[in-house]
């Protein structure tokens with residue numbers, strides 16, 4: 069009980085982020101959308117139109133029907149994060165959660181804040197590892213993909229756009245335990261995917277990685293970046309459509325590239341300080357993962373909604 073309380077206190081204090089910045093999600097969605105065949109595009113457009121928040125997805129978008137449909141898809145990709153501040157929905161992961169009224173046609177009003185990531189724990193200094201909590205991105209992604217053809221296809225699609233992008237941010241696939249990070253009871257505790265790793269004295273590791281694709285929200289930037297990623301990273305000849313593979317890769321990359329510093333680094337007293345080499349390396353990984361996320365998303369949609 070005390071342990072749970074301590075983690076809750078941490079959560080409130082650190083206000084952890086659990087997502088690419090919305091711009092990252094939009095870039096991945098834009099690049100994926102542009103890969104789809106006309107037929108698949110028609111089917112995803114139709115699903116997005118059935119979403120109750122369609123008007124929000126097209127707010128401020130000007131242009132012809134094709135342009136509107138593309139930007140509705142792009143904006144829908146950040147919906148999983150948008151509802152974190154939406155009073156129609158409630159945080160079902162809180163111990164004091166008060167369910168809000170179910171508004172048709174939503175299947176439930178949960179924010180599902182634990183769908184955005186999976187903590188495949190690791191420890192560089194031998195702390196015993198707990199099991200990854202569930203539900204998680206790992207338990208939900210297969211259901212979201214399978215649900216594309218159901219009556220709730222619009223709901224599953226919009227969540228899939230988001231969570232598929234999230235697990236291509238390596239820090240959404242793991243969390244580190246060290247002897248140096250402890251809860252109030254003195255026991256080693258997870259760093260919440262880098263949210264509790266202090267970087268450069270003012271930010272945290274998770275936030276640094278979330279923002280690597282940029283934070284400029286205008287359409288021109290998103291289109292420019294989507295085109296740039298496509299040029300930088302050609303479509304691989306074989307694309308894995310298995311979420312477990314995406315997550316295992318992300319987890320390995322996080323351990324190798326994101327946590328490229330010793331176990332005792334990343335505390336308040338001993339923050340991790342980014343070097344130019346680390347910055348360049350992390351940016352390269354983020355670009356490669358985002359491009360792969362887009363190719364894979366397009367491939368999943370093409371196979372399920374041909």
Ligand SMILES: [Zn+2]
Nearest residue numbers: 086087184234
């Ligand atoms: Zn997210």
